[in-house]
Amino acid sequence: MKKFALKTLWMSAMLLAAAPLAFAAPPEMPRYRFENFTTANGLPDNHVFAVLVDGDRIWAGTENGLAVYENHEWKTYTTKDGLAHRAVLSLALDKNTGDVWAGTMAGLSRISGGRIDTYTQLNSGLSNDVVYGVSVEGENVWAATAAGGCRFDLRTGQWSLYNERNTPMVEIWTYAVSATPTKVYYGVWGSGVLEYDQKTGRWDKYDDPDGENEMVLFKDQGLIHEIVTSVSYVDNILWAATYFGDSRYDGRYWHNFLTKDSGLPSNFTNFVKGVDAKRAWFCTDKGLAYYDGVSWAVYRPSLKDGKPEMTVRDAEGNVTPVAVTTAPAHNYVLGIDFQGDDIWLATAKGLSHGIRQQQ
């Protein structure tokens, strides 16, 4: 009996020792418990285009108004309150003043202490009423519109417009903007990425390297595609999303991401937000992806059966499922913002709060 027990113990120890060789554990990637908000629990519309974290307040730009979640309650601003349009496409926070800027289908609105002031192409110098992107830097509000970019100087009230007449922009359909004190980047639909140097006042352009195709022909040759949907500039790194893959640019080298050579669940990327120089979140039509510089994690309802799904892809390309019980409201993700360790997601079927779980 004693002999049998020792043998069992010895075999168990051997199995445990050999286990890592046979089944390598996936990299530790952040896990979340998702709480989802829809019209069933206060959201004015399930189509959420943009999300913004403002301390304890969460702003959601929906197809039917601008909703703010505070103290476990939703409040919705509509055109009756002065909002430019019911469909809110983009959001930005002026961290200095606490004002929120909302880009809509019919103008740019400023929400300040509950008061909404709206700027349109008719009542102001705004270049176009369709405001796809907005970003606040210092006392400048930068907007990406369907007729070029523009900068609104809050100090002087001056509007400066940027289009094919004064920048290297070929198309004027600007889709996204990321403004910082040093650089401002525009994502332009069909015209790549525009870079504005705040110090020199000069514009530069990143698009198809050979000038003949819309995309790079060789990996890491340049911006992956000219149809840019989103840009995020953080720690001197540009993250750019397109409908045909994504790119990272450090000022000298490009690194491109496709489903075939990365953990991206789809090349069709709506939105990208860099955490720092190494890490970024990608919002695609087939789920949310997180890249930590080496490995990838994807969060979504399963495309097959809708059940919560999380997968982790390591540096070697090994994909490991992780057991989860919750998922974002939908796999079509349009935006993300951070609240400490938590994440908030804008999706095509609701707003999701990803609550970071201890691992």
Next chain:
Amino acid sequence: MSWRNQTRMRAGVVAGLALLAAAFFTVALWTGRAVHADERDSSSDVLDYASPLEVLLSPDGARLYVLCQQSEEVRVLDGASYAAIKNIAVGRVPRGFSLSPDGARLFVTNSWDDTLSVIDTSALAVVATWPVGAEPSSVVEDRAGKRLFVANRISNDVAVLDAQTGVEEKRLLAGRGSSYLALSPDGSKLYATHVYPNPSPHRTAPESEITVIDAARAVVADRIPLHAIAGVFHVAFSADGRLGVVAEYHPKNLVPLAHLEHGGAFEDTITVFGADVGKTVEVPLDELERYASQPFGVAIAPDKSRIYVTSGGSEMVTVVDVRRLLRFIHTHPGPFVQDLSASANYVVTRIAVGHNPRGLTLTRDGRRLFVANRLEDTISVIDTRTNRVVSTIALAGPKKISVLRHGEQTFYSARYSFQGQIGCATCHIDSTFDGIQWNLEPDGFGRSIVDNKLLEGVKDTEPYKWTGTNPDIPTECGPRTEKYFWRSEQYDNLTLADLAVYIRSLPPRPNRWRLANGELTPAQERGKAIFERAVDKFKKPIPEYNRCSYCHSGPKGTSQKIFEVGTRKPTDNTGLLKAPPLTNIALTAPYLHDGSARTLEEIWTVYNPDDRHGRTNDLTKDELNDLIEYLRTR
């Protein structure tokens, strides 16, 4: 040379006279009578009046600080004897001041040079002058002494400054014409008011707000709406912080301004708010034949028994019994604003003071109330137990009433209108404009809505009225005004002449969009070229009458001629309008004769479909922006 420049040249003389006068200060009883022509100095000299606008007591009550707008100084008086101690020169046209919580520093906003003077109250000297925003109008330091908040009238914001260095941290969006500030007694919240209404749709009631700022975080925490209010002035709190009050104008501009005797053009009101009230409540100060025209300064007694409100046009202080007011509010459903019998329920008395009373302050025990009579160079001292003026402090300076001063007194006084309801300054706040549109009787009821115009720089821009039918200022301000506005005939010829001289003397404020070196920015240069062009983008000549620079020619931007620019509305009697001056055009939204264009952009994006108001439809959006950038420099 402008009268202000002349005034500045004489500053040294004033200071000398003031010091001399300090030895012979006088305290005289004021009789409350009108100024008569025989007291008037018929010379057109510019006299160096003090024009006390605001008044403050040091925390220990030992000193009385008087902010003198015309002499551009703070006069320091002994708090007990009222003897002059020192005059401290500050910046141009100071408008507001406040003490640090410990009383060690006195901050002064200089509205015309966009600076803040910091006065050391021990040395009684300016120790720093800091640049701030456009037209700073009042200032408050937080309890911790970390931040200063400055209300900027032109930039429509409240700037947040480091209280030690003056370095600006940020600007918070406030109401249009941001002007007056008060800190809640616990120091947690800052309340800001504004003198022009916020933008609202054409021919709707004006909308104003009290901007509530979280003092610790320096962000806007809330905005208390003030519906149908245009012109909000001082704000004050009870010592326990449970009652707040603002002084304000309630215009009735959506109905024809026809008969003052049938209900008037304005209600002069206060809005009370806070825990004692439970909600925001507007109550009138007026009663029949006793109007409280141009309410401005407010103070609440330390024991919360009384609210005191100055009325610049009615030359009096209204005393409100707080207990009766709260009982009235809590037992009546309201609204009260149109009820001229309401004030009898809570107004205790009305105390006559001097010409154009403005700022006021109470002693710590609440026994004495000091009121700055701006256009009389006096301070009324009121015994709050008897509600009587017990003495009047005469500030050093000219005793004769100059033509200009008499004209200015006439401009601000409501005594010439029926029942003393309104004065010129009721619509032309601080001699500017009010940002609202009126339906005046001469054009017919419901006809020819007109936007109120800026007065500064109005000299030599005749003819007047939007239609240019008044050839000169006496015609504009004389019989027409008496008949259709005042509903009385009280101006004598001298008074009307003096009023016209005063209005013609009003200089334009410094333009904030021009660079300090006088040059134009690249965008402004491009806009100037568009303004002056004679050929459109398709190389077609632009007819003279369709060029910006033809109709808006000359230094003030008006050819003084009549044009039809396609802006006639169905309710207008005529489409023929005088080209209005462009003086400080950036400040005077809304635009066009009826105020239908909310912004400069809308003049051309909405109201110029046929290119009759200048050839503009060939311009790109960038070019229109450039044109507007240039116009802002005018």
